[in-house]
Amino acid sequence: MRFKKIIRTPGILFIIILILIIGSFISPHFLTLSNFSKILYQSAILLLIASGMTLVITLGEIDLSPGAVLSLSSMITALAMEKGSSVFLSIIVGLATGLICGVINALFIVKAKVPAFITTFGMMSMAKGVSLGLKDGATVRGLNENFTNTIGGNIGPIPVVVLISIFCFIILFVLLAHGKLGPYLFAIGTDKEAAEYSGINVQLYNALPFVITGLLAGVAGILFTARLNLGHPTGGIGYEFEAIAAVVVGGNPLEGGRSNMVDTLLGVFALSILKNSLTMLGYPIWWQMAISGLVLIFALLVPNILKYKLIRIRLGDKQ
Amino acid sequence: MHNKRTVIEMRNITKVFPGVRALDNVSFYVKEMQIHALVGENGAGKSTLAKILAGIQNQDHGDILLDGKIIDIHNSRSAQKLGIGMVFQEISLIPTLSVAQNLLLAHEPDLFNIIVNKNRLLSEANIYLSKVGLKIDPNRKLQDLGIAEQQLVALARALSFQPRILILDETTSSLTSKETNHLFSILKTFKSNGGSVIYISHRLNEIFEIADHITVLKDGLLIDSDSVEKFTIDLLVQKMVGQKIKKSVRRNISINNEVLRINNLSLRGLFNDVNMFLKEGEIVGIAGLVGSGRTEIAEAIFGIRSFDTGNIEVYGKSQRKVNPILSIKNRMGFIPENRHLHGLCLGLSIQKNIIMASLKRLFPKGFIFPKQEKETTQRFIEKFSISSQSKSRPVRFLSGGNQQKVVMAKWLCSESKIFIFDEPTRGIDVKSKSEIHQLINQLTISGAGILLISSELPEIISLCDRVYVMKEGKIVAECCGNDIQERNILNYMLGANNEV
Amino acid sequence: MVKDKGLVHLRKQNVKIIGLFKAGRFIFPLLLLIILAILQPSFLTMSNFVNILRQSSILFILAAGQTLVILTEGIDLSIGSIIGFTACMAGSLVINDGNNVIGIFLAIILGMLIGLINGYIISHIRVPAFVTTYGMQILIRGLTIAFMKGDVFWGFNDSFRFIGAGSIGAIPMPIIIGVLVLIIFYFLLNYSTFGQSIYYLGNNRNATKVSGFKIRKIETIVYAISGLVASIGGLLYLSRLNSAEASLGTGFEMDAIAAVVLGGTSFFGAEGKIENAIIGSITITLLKNAMNLLGISSYWQPFIIGLLIVVIIANERAFEKLRNLILVRERVN
Numbered sequence A: 001m002r003f004k005k006i007i008r009t010p011g012i013l014f015i016i017i018l019i020l021i022i023g024s025f026i027s028p029h030f031l032t033l034s035n036f037s038k039i040l041y042q043s044a045i046l047l048l049i050a051s052g053m054t055l056v057i058t059l060g061e062i063d064l065s066p067g068a069v070l071s072l073s074s075m076i077t078a079l080a081m082e083k084g085s086s087v088f089l090s091i092i093v094g095l096a097t098g099l100i101c102g103v104i105n106a107l108f109i110v111k112a113k114v115p116a117f118i119t120t121f122g123m124m125s126m127a128k129g130v131s132l133g134l135k136d137g138a139t140v141r142g143l144n145e146n147f148t149n150t151i152g153g154n155i156g157p158i159p160v161v162v163l164i165s166i167f168c169f170i171i172l173f174v175l176l177a178h179g180k181l182g183p184y185l186f187a188i189g190t191d192k193e194a195a196e197y198s199g200i201n202v203q204l205y206n207a208l209p210f211v212i213t214g215l216l217a218g219v220a221g222i223l224f225t226a227r228l229n230l231g232h233p234t235g236g237i238g239y240e241f242e243a244i245a246a247v248v249v250g251g252n253p254l255e256g257g258r259s260n261m262v263d264t265l266l267g268v269f270a271l272s273i274l275k276n277s278l279t280m281l282g283y284p285i286w287w288q289m290a291i292s293g294l295v296l297i298f299a300l301l302v303p304n305i306l307k308y309k310l311i312r313i314r315l316g317d318k319q
Numbered sequence B: 001m002h003n004k005r006t007v008i009e010m011r012n013i014t015k016v017f018p019g020v021r022a023l024d025n026v027s028f029y030v031k032e033m034q035i036h037a038l039v040g041e042n043g044a045g046k047s048t049l050a051k052i053l054a055g056i057q058n059q060d061h062g063d064i065l066l067d068g069k070i071i072d073i074h075n076s077r078s079a080q081k082l083g084i085g086m087v088f089q090e091i092s093l094i095p096t097l098s099v100a101q102n103l104l105l106a107h108e109p110d111l112f113n114i115i116v117n118k119n120r121l122l123s124e125a126n127i128y129l130s131k132v133g134l135k136i137d138p139n140r141k142l143q144d145l146g147i148a149e150q151q152l153v154a155l156a157r158a159l160s161f162q163p164r165i166l167i168l169d170e171t172t173s174s175l176t177s178k179e180t181n182h183l184f185s186i187l188k189t190f191k192s193n194g195g196s197v198i199y200i201s202h203r204l205n206e207i208f209e210i211a212d213h214i215t216v217l218k219d220g221l222l223i224d225s226d227s228v229e230k231f232t233i234d235l236l237v238q239k240m241v242g243q244k245i246k247k248s249v250r251r252n253i254s255i256n257n258e259v260l261r262i263n264n265l266s267l268r269g270l271f272n273d274v275n276m277f278l279k280e281g282e283i284v285g286i287a288g289l290v291g292s293g294r295t296e297i298a299e300a301i302f303g304i305r306s307f308d309t310g311n312i313e314v315y316g317k318s319q320r321k322v323n324p325i326l327s328i329k330n331r332m333g334f335i336p337e338n339r340h341l342h343g344l345c346l347g348l349s350i351q352k353n354i355i356m357a358s359l360k361r362l363f364p365k366g367f368i369f370p371k372q373e374k375e376t377t378q379r380f381i382e383k384f385s386i387s388s389q390s391k392s393r394p395v396r397f398l399s400g401g402n403q404q405k406v407v408m409a410k411w412l413c414s415e416s417k418i419f420i421f422d423e424p425t426r427g428i429d430v431k432s433k434s435e436i437h438q439l440i441n442q443l444t445i446s447g448a449g450i451l452l453i454s455s456e457l458p459e460i461i462s463l464c465d466r467v468y469v470m471k472e473g474k475i476v477a478e479c480c481g482n483d484i485q486e487r488n489i490l491n492y493m494l495g496a497n498n499e500v
Numbered sequence C: 001m002v003k004d005k006g007l008v009h010l011r012k013q014n015v016k017i018i019g020l021f022k023a024g025r026f027i028f029p030l031l032l033l034i035i036l037a038i039l040q041p042s043f044l045t046m047s048n049f050v051n052i053l054r055q056s057s058i059l060f061i062l063a064a065g066q067t068l069v070i071l072t073e074g075i076d077l078s079i080g081s082i083i084g085f086t087a088c089m090a091g092s093l094v095i096n097d098g099n100n101v102i103g104i105f106l107a108i109i110l111g112m113l114i115g116l117i118n119g120y121i122i123s124h125i126r127v128p129a130f131v132t133t134y135g136m137q138i139l140i141r142g143l144t145i146a147f148m149k150g151d152v153f154w155g156f157n158d159s160f161r162f163i164g165a166g167s168i169g170a171i172p173m174p175i176i177i178g179v180l181v182l183i184i185f186y187f188l189l190n191y192s193t194f195g196q197s198i199y200y201l202g203n204n205r206n207a208t209k210v211s212g213f214k215i216r217k218i219e220t221i222v223y224a225i226s227g228l229v230a231s232i233g234g235l236l237y238l239s240r241l242n243s244a245e246a247s248l249g250t251g252f253e254m255d256a257i258a259a260v261v262l263g264g265t266s267f268f269g270a271e272g273k274i275e276n277a278i279i280g281s282i283t284i285t286l287l288k289n290a291m292n293l294l295g296i297s298s299y300w301q302p303f304i305i306g307l308l309i310v311v312i313i314a315n316e317r318a319f320e321k322l323r324n325l326i327l328v329r330e331r332v333n
Helices: A002-006 A010-026 A033-058 A066-082 A087-111 A116-134 A145-150 A160-178 A181-190 A192-198 A202-228 A239-249 A261-281 A285-315 B046-053 B076-081 B099-103 B118-131 B147-159 B177-192 B204-210 B233-241 B294-302 B324-329 B339-343 B350-362 B370-383 B400-413 B430-445 B457-463 B486-494 C007-039 C046-071 C079-097 C100-124 C129-148 C158-165 C173-191 C193-203 C205-210 C215-241 C252-262 C274-293 C298-332
Strands: B006-017 B020-031 B035-039 B061-066 B069-071 B084-087 B165-169 B196-200 B213-218 B221-227 B258-267 B271-279 B283-287 B309-314 B317-319 B332-335 B418-422 B449-453 B466-471 B474-480
Touching: A010 A261, A033 A066, A033 A160, A033 A181, A033 A202, A033 A239, A033 A261, A066 A087, A066 A116, A066 A202, A066 A239, A087 A116, A087 A145, A087 A202, A116 C129, A116 C298, A145 A202, A160 A181, A160 A202, A160 A261, A181 A192, A181 A202, A192 A202, A192 B076, A239 A261, A239 A285, A239 C129, A261 A285, A285 C129, B006 B046, B020 B046, B020 B061, B020 B196, B020 B213, B035 B046, B035 B204, B046 B084, B046 B165, B046 B196, B076 B084, B084 B147, B099 B118, B099 B147, B118 B147, B147 B165, B147 B177, B165 B177, B177 B196, B177 B204, B204 B233, B213 B233, B221 B233, B258 B294, B258 B449, B271 B283, B271 B294, B271 B449, B271 B474, B283 B294, B283 B430, B283 B457, B283 B486, B294 B324, B294 B332, B294 B418, B294 B449, B324 B332, B332 B339, B332 B400, B339 B400, B339 C205, B350 B370, B350 B400, B350 C193, B370 B400, B400 B430, B418 B430, B430 B449, B430 B457, B449 B457, B457 B486, B466 B486, B474 B486, C007 C274, C046 C079, C046 C173, C046 C193, C046 C215, C046 C252, C046 C274, C079 C100, C079 C129, C079 C215, C079 C252, C100 C129, C100 C158, C100 C215, C158 C173, C158 C215, C173 C193, C173 C215, C173 C274, C193 C205, C193 C215, C205 C215, C252 C274, C252 C298, C274 C298
Parallel strands: B020 B221, B035 B196, B035 B213, B084 B165, B165 B196, B283 B449, B283 B466, B332 B418, B418 B449
Antiparallel strands: B006 B020, B006 B061, B061 B069, B213 B221, B258 B271, B258 B309, B309 B317, B466 B474
16 A cells, blocks of 8 residues: 555556566576666666656756756866866866756746746757867866765765765655645646745745756766766766656656656666666667657657547547 | 724725726725625626735735735735735635645645644644534545535635635635535634634625625725625615616517527536527527536537537537537637637737638638738728727737627628627626627627627626526526516526525 | 836837837847958958858748747757758768659658657647657657768769759859748748638637637648758758768757747747748858857857847747736726
């Protein structure tokens, strides 16, 4: 009963099990511990972006910028180190980059009332422009070894990257499930006017998810840099899309109003093992991109088709 | 009675919406331990006044005073802090949240301002639920509750702010008489503990049962404000409506030419087994409360909404399924309740709006001839005397009355013979109202049949030849001739338990 | 608590503000022209103008399709990938088989087909336009990369080169095709019931349905047209560039959107003309030329374009708010 309550969409579990079974047929290495730690490692960054994206999607909005912001934060962090800043300062600068991008997004959306998708699409373009422009498209190498060793390293058997990602996820999980943030976002996502009537500070809570997503993209950029041991100007491209896919595949509705962080976690996991099994099959990276596009489109189409069929039956089809 | 203190006072409040002055220099005050009823027709400004007090809308002019001091209510949070709680007409709770979450939304007991204290949330919710006499599990989702229960949760929520002033906007419209009595006892307790209530309702009998003081609004103006003893129901109705309702001249309705007949039309949950007919040159009214299914019926007839069973006969041709394209071919026109939502393209010119439904008929090959377009629309602009500085200006800049004329012109231009009017004079000033009534009357002379839906009974009474009364998705009565009277129709609308 | 302080003043300014707002889109390119002329006096030559126009024409063709989409209150983020995909397909056919006609034909049909799928998902299954077209952008780009496998097609035959790089008399082909597209779209939007229905749809979906239009059909066709003209623009670009690789057309949707909104077409539907896209396209082309002259690396260009789009739409919102304020007063007084 309790278990059922946590996982509201058994469909996603079914998909995960299906991929696991198929994967184990494809390769004997698929169901091994070392492969799983690899999957965990690979999904850490996606989990960060997807957690922030869950909040944004709960509002019924979307954020297309975190992938590009990730790249920008990666470049800035690496550049700061290259210029001789301390590890601590470089990390702060990287975090600030993400935060500032998130705040700019939020200001345009909440104060200037520019639709979220075009604001964040513009931000994606802007962040991409800056991260490419900083070094004329080149990567930044030669980072501080302390940085790559600590953040890129392990604590016991578990990579630090995974720990940080799970830590951020847990904070957001608690905020959404037990904090004020959850009901407020649900309320705004369901009915903005009613939320306003209730006395919720709608502008603030409309802005917060974008700021948090920006900050998490900053964190992700730092982890990314540590993992690859370089600052990459286009490394984050596509993460925003995979994150949206993970949130929706997990069973959170794109039109907002309700969401569950555990669903997102499962979505991230499903997407990651799918990608992992594709790699095992020997498909190159571009096929993975096309396939995650297909996965998202199907994840959106099926519930939408079902939903409108239901409305048609219940209330008479009114546009 | 005279020694009571004034709790809240509104001075010279003016509020303007595009096209209409919702409140015009209204001054009004509420004393402590008073239940103050606010009455008036739809669009009189009652809800606007209440919403200004609750901080949802801001007045354009005028002051609000609490205990004699000018206060600034800029949003609902500040209203809540000042001790003003409101229960809204439409339920403004979040159906996907639990009862407890809804009850204390935005002021839940918390830890460090971030985490919700779930135990205290539940115990506090239980306190307020018991105050309104509701015995339900506060963990239940709001959407699983009935409408009456949801209304009580909304009331409990308003009480949770420990208000000094409680505003109820049409809270009883979906309650049974037993539930209403329960509500009244809660209000009386609230009053005897020193609170004040602003009570908005169209059920006049209730007002005489509960209110101490009555304020009458009409078209945004304050008509009268006095203690309840000074009023009788007839006097109140007269003040609300203004001049005595005049019946218009009876028309010659052709006996045989039936243009529209609806047989056993049903849509689960919205309307059930509806039968009606309409003859050439006849105006038939559909009366009923909001939510009685009258608008849904109209939408189903025109084909905006589908229906489960039944059929629609237009000029004797029976149809099982309809859509707007077919309806327009059948020379039907639909003047919707919300002209901004379903009637007009606000950003386009008068001309483009008038030609809208006739485009395919006039230019079947797909090419537009601007000259022909201009000549066609010009006829209607003159006929309806739509006044505007420029024909190319977007209709957004027209007054509500002129906008409604544009919608009517659109359907005349498409050569409609059957018109469905849904609330044709909502949000329209008094002068344009009578102009539109005249236009509706003129339509019948040329043999059009008209279905008229309205929540303003005077409108129905003065215009209609026959009236169907709807209640909870069913037609409960059909009134003809001398039966068409306010008291009569209200009786059917509200049902036997709520006699006026 | 007088909340309309300064409104009287505002009403007097009313005409001026609206005028200034509308004039802005002409002032901006003029300023750019002046900057360019100062930076490089040789800029003001006939041949250079023709060159600018040629570049603008291709952008205009993309912006024309985007104009239709934005008029319906939608957006098409997939055109950059459609350009890449269709151009690579055509390029492969032209290089491998030497068959220009089939290559061009295939590209146009594919572009239209992808647009049709976009339109169907948006209008019938009602997935928001930006999600659908963004998903399509990623999906199609992935397919293109998979198809090209890192190859580059280059060195096309002369007759294929003609459509993008050739000219009839003194007028380059892209300009001729651009003018053709302009004429067709102008006619479509102003003198056809279909074009009129696009304005109705963008302005009020519900009212359009009530007035007897098949809104889903209209919407689907609009995205199909966008895909179709994108592939035409892509072919011209490919022919001029003379080489096709998988990343062809990346970011073109940004340029097209910027050209549309910069020209003064409302991002929120139903307000705008096809002519706006001309001035918008020329402005973007001038801007890019100016950035090149100033030595700003092309890497920074997405930053400028992205910023431009967001600021223009924010500006439009502010303007809208102002207009509504004035409107309330005007209608009552």
